[in-house]
Amino acid sequence: METCQSLEELRERIGDCQRCPLARTRTNLVFGVGSPHARLMFIGEAPGRNEDLQGEPFVGAAGKLLDELLASIGLDRREVYIANVLKCRPPGNRDPLAEEMEQCTPFLEEQVRLIDPEVIATLGNFATRHMLKTQAGITRLRGRLFRVDGRKVVPIYHPAAALYDRTKQDVLFEDFRRLKAVLDAAADEQKPSQPSVEQPTLF
Ligand code: SF4
Numbered sequence: 001m002e003t004c005q006s007l008e009e010l011r012e013r014i015g016d017c018q019r020c021p022l023a024r025t026r027t028n029l030v031f032g033v034g035s036p037h038a039r040l041m042f043i044g045e046a047p048g049r050n051e052d053l054q055g056e057p058f059v060g061a062a063g064k065l066l067d068e069l070l071a072s073i074g075l076d077r078r079e080v081y082i083a084n085v086l087k088c089r090p091p092g093n094r095d096p097l098a099e100e101m102e103q104c105t106p107f108l109e110e111q112v113r114l115i116d117p118e119v120i121a122t123l124g125n126f127a128t129r130h131m132l133k134t135q136a137g138i139t140r141l142r143g144r145l146f147r148v149d150g151r152k153v154v155p156i157y158h159p160a161a162a163l164y165d166r167t168k169q170d171v172l173f174e175d176f177r178r179l180k181a182v183l184d185a186a187a188d189e190q191k192p193s194q195p196s197v198e199q200p201t202l203f
Contacts, residue, residue, distance in 0.1 A: 001013075001106045001107075001110060003110065003113070004110060004114065006036070006114065007032075007036050007111065007114055007115070010107065010110050010111065010114065011031050014029065014031065014087070014107055016029075017029060017087070017088075019103040019104070020088075020099055020100045020103040020104060021099075021100070022086070022088035022089065022090060022100055023088060025088075025089070025091050026047075026052055026088035026089055027052045027053055027055075027089075028047075028052060028053070028054070028055035029055070029087050029088055030047040030051050030052065030055055030056065030057050030084060030087055030088070030089075031083070031087060032057060032081060032082060032083030032084070032111060033056055033057055033077065033081070033082050033083075034077055034078065034079070034080050034081035034082050035078060035079055035080065035081055036081070036114065036115060037115070038079065038080045038081035038115055038117055039080075039117055039118045039119065039183060039186070039187070040075070040079075040080045040081075040117055040118070040119050040120075040121065040179070040183055041080065041081045041082075041083070041112065041115055041117035041119070041120050041121070042058075042066075042080060042081070042082045042083070042120075042121050042122075042123055043083055043084065043085060043108070043120060043121070043122050043123065043127045043131065044057065044058065044082070044083075044084045044085070044123040044124065044127055044158060045084060045085055045086070045096070045123070045124055045125075045126040045127055045158070046084050046085060046086035046087075046088070046089060046090055046093075046096055046126075047084060047086070047087070047088065047089040048060070048062070048089065048093055048160070049089070049093070050063075051084075051089065052088075052089035057082045057083060057084055058077075058082055058159070061160075061163055062158070062159040062160040062163060063159075065159040065162065065163060065169070065172075066082075066159045069159065069172060069173065069176045070176075072173055072176055072177075073176050073177065073179065073180040074180075081111075081115050081117065083108060083111055084108075084127075085101070085104070085105060085108055085126060085127050085130050086100055086101070086104050087104055087107060088104075095126065096126065101130070105130070112151075117151065118151065118152065118183070118186040118187075118190075119151065119152045119153075119154060119179070119182055119183050119186055120148075120151055120152070120153045120154070121153075121154045121155075121156055121179055122153060122154070122155045122156070123156060123157070123158040123159065124138055124157060124158030124160075124161060125137055125138045125158075127158075128141055128155040131148060131153055132146055132148065132153065132155070138155055138156075138157060138158075141155040142155050142156055142157060142171070142175060143175065143178075145182060152182055152186060154175070154178070154179050154182055156172060156175045156176075156179070157171060157172050157175070159172065
């Protein structure tokens with residue numbers, strides 16, 4: 001797609017998108033939310049039921065957990081950007097189909113280009129596989145740091161997967177502490193007068 005000057009222009013261009021069959025079953029298109037200049041961007045899979053109804057990503061119980069995780073590292077959602085690979089809800093929360101991905105992912109790519117985050121946290125299997133172009137699962141990939149197109153990519157569990165699993169919640173809080181360390185290291189790398197900080201490849 002042609003490049004845009006701003007997120008507002010991109011949202012306008014997406015409009016009442018009918019590019020894939022999910023347009024027929026969605027209630028609201030869920031574009032994304034947060035700071036257009038965020039240093040940290042979260043990418044999830046697709047809107048769920050609550051997100052579809054409210055038109056905002058990560059609302060409901062999973063959204064509340066995400067807010068708690070952000071607060072644990074001194075951030076709130078106005079300082080980061082949150083988006084999904086797909087902008088409309090697949091019926092019954094089924095996995096996105098290849099045709100839907102093909103039509104929709106150029107919007108995500110343009111969001112990433114416009115926001116230009118230093119660090120991307122991929123939430124769960126689907127977003128992680130998409131961003132890292134891999135078939136490996138999140139359990140194997142979480143806890144590791146990747147670089148894609150000059151950005152740091154940190155795979156973590158999807159908060160929805162940890163809602164009823166205390167062990168996964170503990171892992172998520174731990175991974176957020178590490179995410180903060182990656183962000184801090186990225187900030188130091190931006191300062192020319194400071195020595196660069198060695199990057200971990202494994203948390
Ligand atoms: S999922 Fe993406 S491509 Fe499909 S209708 Fe929604 S915005 Fe358009």
